[in-house]
Amino acid sequence: ASTIDGRRKGACLFCQEYFMDLYLLAELKTISLKVTTVDMQKPPPDFRTNFEATHPPILIDNGLAILENEKIERHIMKSVPGGHNLFVQDKEVASLIENLYSKLKLVLVRKDEQKSASLRAHLSRIDGLLERRGT
Structure with a gap:
């Protein structure tokens, strides 16, 4: 959801693009994917405790939280099977x-x-x- 007002859907193009790519990998049974939405106007207490003021996207892989877009891209490229193919620009x-x-x-x-x-x-x-x- 949007970090602008908490109501708009899909405001983050980075989230949209990589969700679709990761969802494809999950459909191919290459990875397991779980998406959790958070209302940034009223985040749950455990979210506030763990991520303070960090805005989505946040990638959590085997307990490791990655908070920045470029670091998320690097992590996917290096650690996700088939992830390196997501960054080949056609x-x-x-x-x-x-x-x-x-x-x-x-x-x-x-x-x-x-x-x-x-x-x-x-x-x-x-x-x-x-x-x-x-x-």
Whole structure:
């Protein structure tokens, strides 16, 4: 949840991206994954005791707490089976998905046919890439 107001979902892009990657590894049975959400406006006492004013994301692996984004990335890369693959940047994929969310949001908010056509064309390009790669 959002550290901005405790109500918005998915405000942290770092959390979203790595949750999806770690969830994939869990689906492949490479790792075991447990996600715990915390209301930062009213964190539970044990959270306050252990992490004071630290904002999410926090990764806990076998009792070791990692609190900074870069350290979380390094830990995943070195310690999580298959984790090193999460940080290989595919430029073609990155450019295709870069503006997908904003286009989808415009279609949902404005319901404009031109925006819908733009989104469909974008999704078609993503579909083409997946087909070329056999995924």
